[in-house]
Amino acid sequence: xxxxxxxxxxxxxxxxxxxxxxxxxxxxxxxxxxxxxxxxxxxxxxxxxxxxxxxxxxxxxxxxxxxxxxxxxxxxxxxxxxxxxxxxxxxxxxxxxxxxxxxxxxxxxxxxxxxxxxxxxxxxxxxxxxxxxxxxxxxxxxxxxxxxxxxxxxxxxxxxxxxxxxxxxxxxxxxxxxxxxxxxxxxxxxxxxxxxxxxxxxxxxxxxxxxxxxxxxxxxxxxxxxxxxxxxxxxxxxxxxxxxxxxxxxxxxxxxxxxxxxxxxxxxxxxxxxxxxxxxxxxxxxxxxxxxxxxxxxxxxxxxxxxxxxxxxxxxxxxxxxxxxxxxxxxxxxxxxxxxxxxxxxxxxxxxxxxxxxxxxxxxxxxxxxxxxxxxxxxxxxxxxxxxxxxxxxxxxxxxxxxxxxxxxxxxxxxxxxxxxxxxxxxxxxxxxxxxxxxxxxxxxxxxxxxxxxxxxxxxxxxxxxxxxxxxxxxxxxxxxxxxxxxxxxxxxxxxxxxxxxxxxxxxxxxxx
Amino acid sequence: xxxxxxxxxxxxxxxxxxxxxxxxxxxxxxxxxxxxxxxxxxxxxxxxxxxxxxxxxxxxxxxxxxxxxxxxxxxxxxxxxxxxxxxxxxxxxxxxxxxxxxxxxxxxxxxxxxxxxxx
Numbered sequence: 001x002x003x004x005x006x007x008x009x010x011x012x013x014x015x016x017x018x019x020x021x022x023x024x025x026x027x028x029x030x031x032x033x034x035x036x037x038x039x040x041x042x043x044x045x046x047x048x049x050x051x052x053x054x055x056x057x058x059x060x061x062x063x064x065x066x067x068x069x070x071x072x073x074x075x076x077x078x079x080x081x082x083x084x085x086x087x088x089x090x091x092x093x094x095x096x097x098x099x100x101x102x103x104x105x106x107x108x109x110x111x112x113x114x115x116x117x118x119x120x121x122x123x124x125x126x127x128x129x130x131x132x133x134x135x136x137x138x139x140x141x142x143x144x145x146x147x148x149x150x151x152x153x154x155x156x157x158x159x160x161x162x163x164x165x166x167x168x169x170x171x172x173x174x175x176x177x178x179x180x181x182x183x184x185x186x187x188x189x190x191x192x193x194x195x196x197x198x199x200x201x202x203x204x205x206x207x208x209x210x211x212x213x214x215x216x217x218x219x220x221x222x223x224x225x226x227x228x229x230x231x232x233x234x235x236x237x238x239x240x241x242x243x244x245x246x247x248x249x250x251x252x253x254x255x256x257x258x259x260x261x262x263x264x265x266x267x268x269x270x271x272x273x274x275x276x277x278x279x280x281x282x283x284x285x286x287x288x289x290x291x292x293x294x295x296x297x298x299x300x301x302x303x304x305x306x307x308x309x310x311x312x313x314x315x316x317x318x319x320x321x322x323x324x325x326x327x328x329x330x331x332x333x334x335x336x337x338x339x340x341x342x343x344x345x346x347x348x349x350x351x352x353x354x355x356x357x358x359x360x361x362x363x364x365x366x367x368x369x370x371x372x373x374x375x376x377x378x379x380x381x382x383x384x385x386x387x388x389x390x391x392x393x394x395x396x397x398x399x400x401x402x403x404x405x406x407x408x409x410x411x412x413x414x415x416x417x418x419x420x421x422x423x424x425x426x427x428x429x430x431x432x433x434x435x436x437x438x439x440x441x442x443x444x445x446x447x448x449x450x451x452x453x454x455x456x457x458x459x460x461x462x463x464x465x466x467x468x469x470x471x472x473x474x475x476x477x478x479x480x481x482x483x484x485x486x487x488x489x490x491x492x493x494x495x496x497x498x499x500x501x502x503x504x505x506x507x508x509x510x511x512x513x
Numbered sequence: 514x515x516x517x518x519x520x521x522x523x524x525x526x527x528x529x530x531x532x533x534x535x536x537x538x539x540x541x542x543x544x545x546x547x548x549x550x551x552x553x554x555x556x557x558x559x560x561x562x563x564x565x566x567x568x569x570x571x572x573x574x575x576x577x578x579x580x581x582x583x584x585x586x587x588x589x590x591x592x593x594x595x596x597x598x599x600x601x602x603x604x605x606x607x608x609x610x611x612x613x614x615x616x617x618x619x620x621x622x623x624x625x626x627x628x629x630x631x632x
Contacts, residue, residue: 035599043606059611088610093606107611116620131560153560285574360560360567366604367571373604 044374084158152358467500550624
């Protein structure tokens with residue numbers, strides 16, 4: 001990628017800034033060739049790669065170097081985009097929101113500082129990946145487990161800061177204390193870590209006064225250099241119930257049955273139900289099923305269900321903990337389901353935890369159309385109301401059909417809310433398909449806004465659109481966020497535009513790609 | 514860089530008449546490099562490129578099962594491996610010099626192009 005300079009910075013001034021960065025981290029850790037820039041481009045970009053092209057990357061080894069980088073960035077007005085490992089696929093990968101931003105690659109800071117089995121937590125730096133943590137637990141025989149997202153290639157910290165989740169739930173809920181560096185270089189520890197000798201930093205979430213951990217999640221107020229994260233102790237036993245529902249309309253009764261079980265804590269983790277297509281996108285190509293125009297038709301869907309031995313909806317209900325409690329809860333779950341269906345679901349008992357190592361296996365779905373593919377997700381949070389969930393599915397599927405794309409939806413039920421992850425797959429070399437993807441996405445944003453459902457996380461190219469839908473009292477929350485942003489980061493050097501939060505220096509870039 | 518060091522070591526040994534030692538030293542260095550490459554492959558590549566993982570699966574689809582496991586391929590060339598790592602290929606994302614430092618990439622290449630059956 002050819003150089004795109006940061007807004008308002010001349011080529012000469014930019015070169016000076018790179019030299020100053022090199023003075024902080026060493027020349028080899030300032031990455032500014034065309035090839036270097038390419039390596040930070042969103043691998044699955046749904047639009048033009050240049051829309052989110054970085055100008056360079058700089059990779060510090062420690063907190064002191066981050067402070068040095070911030071000093072340079074403020075001096076030269078260079079915007080920085082912190083990444084942990086840059087594997088935020090489907091949401092922009094390692095790319096920045098604003099073209100010309102310098103990537104602050106924290107991947108070299110990859111220490112597992114502590115894993116405490118007795119008290120169930122870890123303290124990690126940004127570069128620690130799920131594979132690293134898994135290997136560490138295995139090697140040291142530590143009886144703790146960590147929820148792992150579908151793409152296990154990424155950073156434990158980065159995923160939690162994005163509110164990534166897995167069947168174990170929203171990973172940001174497990175954050176218990178951060179070390180952050182503010183735009184002026186000041187180091188702050190949150191929660192109990194704010195005490196110079198705080199002993200309960202990774203143990204008690206809130207400390208004294210306002211809680212800042214969630215202020216940092218999905219924001220651009222600071223750079224996170226250490227995270228304390230709760231981990232779940234190994235289970236004595238686990239039971240899984242495989243759910244396979246034949247008809248699209250069965251989402252409703254299942255949601256009605258499962259919601260109170262999750263709300264009352266009978267079920268362990270989120271209750272997931274996903275449409276037939278996710279069983280096809282990984283092991284097969286679309287062309288094996290259908291090569292005609294528009295969405296895959298119903299008769300082909302029936303063939304897919306038969307050949308893949310899956311239902312229209314598929315999922316797993318999980319019970320985990322002490323064996324006797326699991327067995328007792330299993331009876332409760334089966335009695336609850338029997339109120340709605342005569343269908344019996346296979347039950348599998350596992351000694352110990354449902355421990356599966358991290359994997360990149362699901363990334364194969366990007367190959368669905370053959371050739372160079374990509375994916376984004378539209379994922380609104382909505383009430384765990386069975387009728388509303390069924391309507392949400394039907395309306396969303398009609399939208400996919402309207403724009404000639406293949407529906408792929410998952411509903412994660414947490415008892416009170418349901419997060420509806422709608423996967424949109426596309427071929428990157430098909431301009432017409434990419435245009436329809438954008439049209440579909442914008443239609444879904446508008447539908448959700450009208451219904452009062454908001455996205456929990458989105459791709460760089462849609463951050464402003466989604467942020468705009470949070471509009472109570474004339475976008476008062478956005479105004480508040482930007483007031484905080486300007487106070488903490490007056491030059492706007494940290495991640496301008498992240499999640500729709502624009503510093504005053506770049507506020508005119510809102511909505512522009 | 515490592516290759517250059519090997520060459521210099523061999524030249525010095527040869528100049529001193531230590532031909533046997535030079536051969537041994539070069540062999541050891543190459544073995545060390547390949548061994549380091551295997552470790553780097555395990556750390557940086559194996560999550561997609563060993564049995565049952567996504568890269569292996571997609572390669573099997575594209576090139577056939579016999580060419581799907583990189584560690585068993587006899588046909589990989591250094592320039593090609595370097596190009597794929599830095600430029601990506603089809604759906605494989607590019608790896609930066611932070612994700613895969615040049616020194617690690619050199620070692621991975623040495624490992625992948627080494628005669629099969631190496632450590």
